[in-house]
Amino acid sequence: MADDGYRPRPPQDDDLRNAIERLAVFVAKNGPEFEKMTMEKQEGNPKFAFLYGGPFNEYYRFCVEREVQNR
Known part of the structure; x- marks a missing residue:
């Protein structure tokens, strides 16, 4: 992912x-x-909807990529 300065909007809920x-x-x-193990364990848990393409999936993917690049 190129650093084009784009950052998806994070959830307003601090816990999420x-x-x-x-x-x-x-x-x-x-x-x-x-990630696969987490998806299997959290299937059906609305708190983890972002793993399955929910509203904050883009932010989640952005965070994973950012962490990978920082390693």
Whole structure:
């Protein structure tokens, strides 16, 4: 992902934003298998809808990519 200065809008809910950002750190560190495991465990949990293309999926993907680039 090129750094074009674009940053998707984060959720206004601080708990959701923190959950997205924390998970992004773990996914960047542990790889796609960790994300897959989380998706399996959290299936049906609305708090993790961003993993399945929910409204904040773009922000989540942005955070993962940012963490990968910072490693």
